[in-house]
Amino acid sequence: MSVDALKGALPGYAKDTKLNLGSLTSTSQLSEQQLWGTVLACALATRSATVIRELAEEAGDYLSAEAFEAAKGAASIMAMNNVYYRATHLIGDETYATLPAKLRMSIIGKPGVDKVDFELWCLAVSAINGCGRCLESHEKVVREAGLSRELVQEALRIAAVVNATAATLDAEAALAPATV
Numbered sequence: 001m002s003v004d005a006l007k008g009a010l011p012g013y014a015k016d017t018k019l020n021l022g023s024l025t026s027t028s029q030l031s032e033q034q035l036w037g038t039v040l041a042c043a044l045a046t047r048s049a050t051v052i053r054e055l056a057e058e059a060g061d062y063l064s065a066e067a068f069e070a071a072k073g074a075a076s077i078m079a080m081n082n083v084y085y086r087a088t089h090l091i092g093d094e095t096y097a098t099l100p101a102k103l104r105m106s107i108i109g110k111p112g113v114d115k116v117d118f119e120l121w122c123l124a125v126s127a128i129n130g131c132g133r134c135l136e137s138h139e140k141v142v143r144e145a146g147l148s149r150e151l152v153q154e155a156l157r158i159a160a161v162v163n164a165t166a167a168t169l170d171a172e173a174a175l176a177p178a179t180v
Contacts, residue, residue: 002058006051006165014168020161030154034117036062037071038158041121044075045128045159046166050173055162070113074121077107082129089133116145120155127159 003025010018028035036059043055060068084103088096111118123138139152 002054006054006169009050009169010165011168011172014164017161017164017168020157021165024158024161028154030120030151031117032062033064033067033113034120034151034155035158037067037074037113037117037121038124038155039162040068040071041074041078041125042128042159042162043166044072045078045125046163048166048170050169051162051166066112067117070107070111070118071121073107073111074118075125077105078122078125078129078131078134081105082126082131082134085133086129086131089131116142116147119145120147120152123152124155124159127156128163 003021007018007021010021025035025039030038039055040059040063043052043059046052059071063071080103084101108118108122119138119141123135123142126134126138142152143149
C-alpha cells in the first residue's frame, strides 16, 4: 500500500487533501530520510490505523531500520512531551515551567539518527499534537542546525496533510453504514 492507495481512498470532497498528499513526496526538498521519517512520525501521531498501515509500509522502502525506529520513537516521546508541556503552558502559571519535568527523554539526546532529522520529526508531531512550547523548542534546534524556514514549513505541511488524510478517512469509516 502507499500514498497512492490513500489518495485513491479519499472522497471527492477532499480533493485538496488528495492533491496535497500527492505533491508532498514528489516535490520535497527534504532529504529522503527527513521526508519519510516525517511522514512516518506524523502518520503515527494521527493514531489512524489506515494511515499508519499505508504510510509505514511505503516509508519502510526509504528508511533504514534505525531511521524507522527513530521516527517511531519521535512519535512516542512527543505523545508524552506534547501533553506535559502543552498542559504546563496552558495552566498559565509560569512556575510550572521552572519545575523539573521528571520525565525520561533519553531518546532525544541519542535518537539513533542524525539529531536534526529526529528534531524535525518531533517538530512535525508537535504540530499535530498542538504543543506550542514543543514547536518553539524543536524549531529553534533545527534552525540552529542549519535547516531553512522553508524546510521547517515543509515538515509542517506534511503534518497538516497527513493529519487531514487521517481525519477524513476515519470520518468516512465512521459514517459508513454498519455491516452485519
